Every structure is written in structure tokens, then in C-alpha cells.
Amino acid sequence: MKKIAVMIMAAVVLAALPVAAQTAADKDECLLAAKNCANEVDNIQKKVKKLQKEIKKGDRVYTKEELDTLKRKLDEVNQLLNDLNKPGGR
Template structure:
């Protein structure tokens, strides 16, 4: 009976920690890069933005959904194209 009560208590404590873990992984997302949210005081140059996008993409599916990763990759391609156009204006 005592073992059963301990197992039940351990199970309940594990279940109650799942939402906190989910929130921690959600906090790792860079909402400014992903959806232009929470970035009122943040200004990046193009190379810095490319670096941040690469860093976020490397986090992969443990932080982002496949749709969010696709959005980040599209933004990376767009930003890289802008940088290329600025570096080689006559090509």
C-alpha cells in the first residue's frame, strides 16, 4: 500500500512538471525572427540576422514545428538574397 502511494505521488509530480517543460521549450523560440513579435528594441544588421536565423534553424524540431522551420528557412533565403544583392549590385 505504501509503495503504491509513493508511485502515485511520483507519477502525479511527473505529470505536473510537463506543462513547465513545454513552456520552457516555447520560451527558447525567437519570436522576433519568427513572427516579428517582441522585438521593439531590437535592430540587427543583415549579417547578424543571418547568424541568428542559422542559430534558430539549428535548434530544429525540438524547439520549432516543421512549419515554423520552413518559415525561418524562407526568411534566411530572403535575407541572404538581400545581402548578395547589396554586395554585388551590378550582377
């Protein structure tokens, strides 16, 4: 009986691994935490589009805290863009 229970538990854990790996691979760590950003230099418009794309992935990829971070970064980039578009700069 114990053997069967252990085998079932192992099967459940192994079945869950690809899902966990997929969501981690779907995250843009460069946008989220400035990790894995080598050779990535984006202009402001490109960064806005990337942030919007990542936010659309929602809670199937990101935690609530991570989504809040991405939304805050999008607000900051939009504010910067607005400041740059004002007559006379900032």
C-alpha cells in the first residue's frame, strides 16, 4: 500500500514539473528584476511594448507581486515618456 502511495505521489510531482518550468521560462527576468539582460538595450517605446506584453500574460505566468512590479515599471516608463514629450524637456 505504501509503495503505491509513493508511486502516485512521485507521478504527481513529475507531472507538475513541466508546468513550473514553463511558467519560469515565460517570465522576462530582464524586465522584472534586471537579470539576464546582457546585450539588451531597448528604446522607450520598445520597453513599453515589452512591459505591456508581459502584463497581458497575467497570473498564469507572474505572481501578483511580480505583476504589480511590472505595472509600476510601466507607469514609470510612461511618465518618463510624457516628461520627454513636454515642450522644453523636463
